[in-house]
Amino acid sequence: MNDYPPFRLQNGNTRIRRAERHQSSNFAKLPGSRKTVAKWLWSTCAELGWTIAGLATDKDLMAGQTETIISAILNDIEAGILNPGDGIDEAAMAKRLAVSRTPLREAMIQLETAGLVTRLPRKGVVVFKPTLEEFLAILEVHAKLEGQAAGLAARRLSTQDAHQLEKVVTACEKHAAEKGDADPDGYYQLNMRFHEIVAIAAGNPFLLEMIKTNARKLMAYYRARYQYVGAIAASASEHREIATLITARDAEAAENRMARHVQFDQVTAMDLLAVLS
Numbered sequence: 466m467n468d469y470p471p472f473r474l475q476n477g478n479t480r481i482r483r484a485e486r487h488q489s490s491n492f493a494k495l496p497g498s499r500k501t502v503a504k505w506l507w508s509t510c511a512e513l514g515w516t517i518a519g520l521a522t523d524k525d526l527m528a529g530q531t532e533t534i535i536s537a538i539l540n541d542i543e544a545g546i547l548n549p550g551d552g553i554d555e556a557a558m559a560k561r562l563a564v565s566r567t568p569l570r571e572a573m574i575q576l577e578t579a580g581l582v583t584r585l586p587r588k589g590v591v592v593f594k595p596t597l598e599e600f601l602a603i604l605e606v607h608a609k610l611e612g613q614a615a616g617l618a619a620r621r622l623s624t625q626d627a628h629q630l631e632k633v634v635t636a637c638e639k640h641a642a643e644k645g646d647a648d649p650d651g652y653y654q655l656n657m658r659f660h661e662i663v664a665i666a667a668g669n670p671f672l673l674e675m676i677k678t679n680a681r682k683l684m685a686y687y688r689a690r691y692q693y694v695g696a697i698a699a700s701a702s703e704h705r706e707i708a709t710l711i712t713a714r715d716a717e718a719a720e721n722r723m724a725r726h727v728q729f730d731q732v733t734a735m736d737l738l739a740v741l742s
Contacts (some may be wrong), residue, residue: 530568537562537577548651548685549594549741579678593682600734608724614676616720617667619711626666627712631657633707643700649691659704686737
């Protein structure tokens with residue numbers, strides 16, 4: 466049996482867990498009862514500037530690992546490392562993040578529930594890849610959500626959000642003017658920031674999370690859109706139009722303009738699906 470309680474320390478990602486089977490030399494050499502060990506740990510933490518957050522159960526630790534895995538996969542999707550239809554190597558992911566298979570399975574279940582990954586026979590877990598019908602259906606909902614966010618932002622825009630909005634729109638315009646159609650991936654990062662700021666300015670965290678979930682299903686296609694000639698300049702111009710409407714507090718016009726901004730016609734949708742097939 467393990468005699469020592471598991472502690473979680475707040476110091477970045479540093480955690481001291483139970484001295485498993487007395488293999489930790491620092492703990493194994495300590496004499497006395499658990500009380501002695503606990504007093505030593507408290508004093509050592511104080512010397513190092515650490516604070517004890519409390520007892521960490523195995524369930525707590527697994528939940529933390531699950532969140533780490535989910536964040537890593539979402540970051541890979543947003544960065545274009547994982548694209549629609551790409552397989553997720555669970556063994557490699559477990560090794561990369563130094564996690565066990567149990568939280569990995571839980572992470573995949575949560576991502577599948579959110580519609581971001583799919584489990585296929587003989588292929589395992591892959592990033593969600595929509596059919597044309599699914600793509601258009603998701604896009605229809607996403608346009609409504611983005612439009613609603615712009616409308617709410619026009620009503621609730623704070624001074625700080627207005628500053629951030631102007632900053633990112635100016636950056637989009639600068640990119641379009643100086644680089645033209647070059648560096649579409651760099652522009653896409655600015656584009657994501659623009660939409661994030663608008664969603665944050667809406668002041669509704671639930672709406673923000675819904676937008677993020679839907680956007681992740683479409684990110685690869687929006688990124689591919691900026692490979693087209695003139696797409697960056699058009700996008701930057703539309704961002705300026707939307708920002709002007711939001712700062713003018715014209716909620717209805719801002720909502721309608723944003724909804725049109727994020728929409729694709731069916732021909733463009735088919736082209737993008739073909740590019741990423």
